[in-house]
Amino acid sequence: MKYKFPKVKLNEDGNFGPTKNDNYYHPVFYHNKTAKKNSDKTKWILKKNEQFEVFRLSDEGNWTCKEKNGLFGILENGNIVLGNGEERLSFFPNPANKNDAWHGFPVNSGEFEPSTKTVEKWYNDDVIDYRMRIKILKGAI
DSSP states (O other): OOOOOOOOOOOSSSBBBBOSSSBBBBOGGGGGTSSSSOOTTTOOOOOHHHHHHHHHHHHHTTTTEEETTEEEEEEEGGTSSBBBTTTOEEEEEEOOTTTBBBOOOEEOOTTTTOOHHHHHHHHHTTTHHHHHHHHTTTTTT
């Protein structure tokens, strides 16, 4: 399954956006696939503009997780691998200041689990199916 990522470009500040919620995304170098190996940081396998698409969907879909203080993302029922460790979820922590650009990174549900409320929103909005819902809630994706 191949996701069709829209073509977007960085603005003069080095950010993508804005989203419909007037938020910007800044790809952080140490999470990009070309960064030096760092065992503390997960890396995207997605290009920078593709990372923005995951953020845009998360932001505009209001995939908020108050418990983790940020947004979670997923593409096509988790069928799209986002990170170099086979991660299929992503997390975008709330920026320190409201007007700052967001950043994000790939995660797996076993180490960085979205709240039940977030998973139920995905399920109720047909973002994920029942099987994926159970896998995420069990920390198995």
